[in-house]
Every structure is written in C-alpha cells, then in structure tokens.
Amino acid sequence: MEENSQLTLEEIKENTSSAQLKELIRTKGGKFERIINTVEYEAELRELQVELVKLQNWISKNNKRVAVIFEGRDAAGKGGAIRRFMEHLNPRSSRLVALNKPTNIEKGQWYFMRYIKELPNPGEIVFYDRSWYNRAVVEPVMGFCSDKQYNEFMSQVPEFEHMLYEDGLIIIKFWLSISKDEQKKRFDSRMKNPLKRWKFSPVDQKGQELWDKYTFYKEKMYSNTHTSYSPWIIVRTNNKETARLESIRYVLSKFDYDGKEEASTPLFPDPNVIMHYFRSSQQID
Numbered sequence: 001m002e003e004n005s006q007l008t009l010e011e012i013k014e015n016t017s018s019a020q021l022k023e024l025i026r027t028k029g030g031k032f033e034r035i036i037n038t039v040e041y042e043a044e045l046r047e048l049q050v051e052l053v054k055l056q057n058w059i060s061k062n063n064k065r066v067a068v069i070f071e072g073r074d075a076a077g078k079g080g081a082i083r084r085f086m087e088h089l090n091p092r093s094s095r096l097v098a099l100n101k102p103t104n105i106e107k108g109q110w111y112f113m114r115y116i117k118e119l120p121n122p123g124e125i126v127f128y129d130r131s132w133y134n135r136a137v138v139e140p141v142m143g144f145c146s147d148k149q150y151n152e153f154m155s156q157v158p159e160f161e162h163m164l165y166e167d168g169l170i171i172i173k174f175w176l177s178i179s180k181d182e183q184k185k186r187f188d189s190r191m192k193n194p195l196k197r198w199k200f201s202p203v204d205q206k207g208q209e210l211w212d213k214y215t216f217y218k219e220k221m222y223s224n225t226h227t228s229y230s231p232w233i234i235v236r237t238n239n240k241e242t243a244r245l246e247s248i249r250y251v252l253s254k255f256d257y258d259g260k261e262e263a264s265t266p267l268f269p270d271p272n273v274i275m276h277y278f279r280s281s282q283q284i285d
Contacts, residue, residue: 041241047265048248049088056125058257060093063122065169068251069131072176073214073285074204075186077237077244081176082127084244085251089125098129111135111153112160119169132157133173136221141213142203154224161230171230172251175218175277176237179284180211215285222277232277236284246273 025036059066068085070078079098086094097118106114112132120126130138135153139145145153164171178186187204190196207214226232233250237243249269252260260267 037241041245044245044265045084045248047263048245048252049084051252051260051263051265051267052085052248053088053090054259055252055255055257056089056093058255059125060090060123061258065120065122066125067120067128067169067171068125069128069133069171069173070176071130071133071137071174072235072237073178073183074201074207075183075190075199076176076178077240078129078176079199080240081174081237081244081247082129085127085248093124095120095124095126096129097126097131111149112156119164132160133221133225136225137214137217138203140217141210142206154220157225158227158230161225161227165229170254172233172254173230174233174235174247175222176235176243177283177285178237180208182238184208218285226277234275234277234283236273238284242270242273246270250274 026033058064070082072078082096086096095118097115099114099118102114115132118126118128132153135145135150136157140147140150161171187200187207190200190204222232235243235247235250246269249267252263252267253269
C-alpha cells in the first residue's frame with residue numbers, strides 16, 4: 001500500500017501526456033489528488049478571469065453600470081470570492097466597496113445615502129462586500145437598528161432597487177450560503193492563523209450563538225426583496241473554490257459581451273451550486 005502511494009520517475013516517463021499524468025496521479029490518491037484538484041482549479045479560474053476581462057472591456061465600451069453584491073453569514077467567503085473576480089480587472093473601471101460602520105453624520109442621513117454615493121459610474125463594475133442589506137439581517141440580529149428603522153428599510157428597498165433598475169443599473173445579488181458546521185471550522189481556522197485573526201470580530205463571535213436568529217431575518221429578507229428585476233442568487237459555499245468558479249460563471253452568463261463565443265470553458269453555472277432563491281428548497285444555512 002505504501003509503495004503504491006509513491007510516484008516514481010519511471011512512471012512519469014511512461015505517462016507523457018497531461019491526461020495520462022493526471023490519471024496516474026489520481027490512482028495514487030491522498031496528497032497527489034489534492035494537488036491535481038488545485039492545479040485544475042487554478043487553470044479553470046484563469047480561463048474565467050480572461051472572460052471577466054472581456055466583460056469589463058464590454059462594460060466600459062458600452063457605458064454600462066454594474067453592481068455585484070455579496071451578502072452572507074460571516075466566513076461565507078465574500079472577500080475571497082471578490083478577490084478572484086477583481087484579480088486581473090482594470091482598477092480604473094472596477095471598484096471594491098466595503099464600508100465601515102456609519103459615522104454620526106451618516107446616521108442622520110437617509111439610510112441609502114452612503115450607498116448611493118458608491119454606485120457605479122458609466123462604464124464601471126463595482127463589487128460590494130456587504131451592502132445596504134446590512135439593515136436586513138446583521139443590524140436587526142445584533143440590535144444595531146430599531147424596529148422602525150428595519151421596517152422602513154424593508155418597505156423601501158424594493159422601490160429603491162426598482163428605481164435603479166429603471167435607470168439602467170444592473171444589480172446582481174449573491175447570498176453566499178454556508179452550513180453551521182463549516183462556519184465554525186472557518187472561525188476556528190481564523191483564530192489559529194495570525195494572518196487571518198483580524199477577520200474575527202465581536203459580530204463573528206455571535207454568529208454561531210445567534211444562528212437561528214440570522215436564519216429568521218435572512219428568510220424575511222428573501223421573501224420581501226426577491227423580485228423579478230432584482231432576484232437573490234444563492235451560492236452554496238461549503239466548497240470555496242467551486243463557489244468562486246460558479247459565481248464568476250453566473251455573472252458572465254448574464255451578459256452578451258464581445259468575444260463570449262470564443263470562451264474555452266463553460267460559462268453557465270452549475271445549478272447545484274448556483275440557484276434562484278425560490279428554487280433553493282434545501283438550504284444549507
């Protein structure tokens with residue numbers, strides 16, 4: 001058994017094509033299988049990022065305005081997914097929006113004001129690491145808003161998004177769905193890694209304890225703000241790499257950009273990973 005798990009120089013020489021080498025490595029299993037999975041993921045990601053560059057050029061050329069919103073529980077992988085989207089995009093026509101808690105002045109403004117200032121300009125694509133939907137889930141769960149503020153938001157947000165839609169703004173709303181067990185694993189991993197410990201906030205600490213309360217407000221958000229012009233797209237993210245690839249595929253599938261027909265990889269997402277809210281009958285979170 002131990003001998004079979006080793007990869008010898010003779011075996012490599014006998015299997016000269018990429019397909020043969022992959023098959024050989026797969027028969028070895030263990031760490032070799034993980035290496036192949038990583039190599040294939042990186043290769044697929046690169047092909048999809050090439051398509052994102054094409055899409056960005058088309059958005060810029062046609063003065064389109066695109067906002068891609070990433071919401072989800074803590075540790076669902078929002079930041080990591082956005083980094084893969086933006087890795088090779090031109091920073092002159094793409095932006096990340098990740099706002100801190102509102103200032104005293106912003107607290108006295110209409111709630112949407114601070115987000116309106118960050119909406120994409122013509123020819124620009126903007127990625128939101130959390131958005132105005134803070135008030136739909138995180139704020140009521142953590143007691144950061146009053147019942148009156150919450151109810152006003154829930155009644156206003158469909159109209160707000162409809163006005164943006166009528167004005168030509170394209171909004172894609174992702175909810176990154178993660179199971180409770182997987183969230184705990186990622187929290188534990190963050191605490192052990194000094195480079196990621198900064199990600200673990202007091203709000204995160206409540207994530208497991210208040211899991212059911214998050215679920216309650218998440219479901220209310222879906223039922224009140226999932227519309228034909230601005231639907232919620234659920235992304236199953238227990239496997240982060242797969243979630244990233246399929247999220248990119250979904251965005252690419254929504255546009256008829258120049259050179260799309262020349263793509264060397266499929267551009268339609270896996271329906272077992274990406275789904276509309278109303279089709280997500282078995283939710284993991």
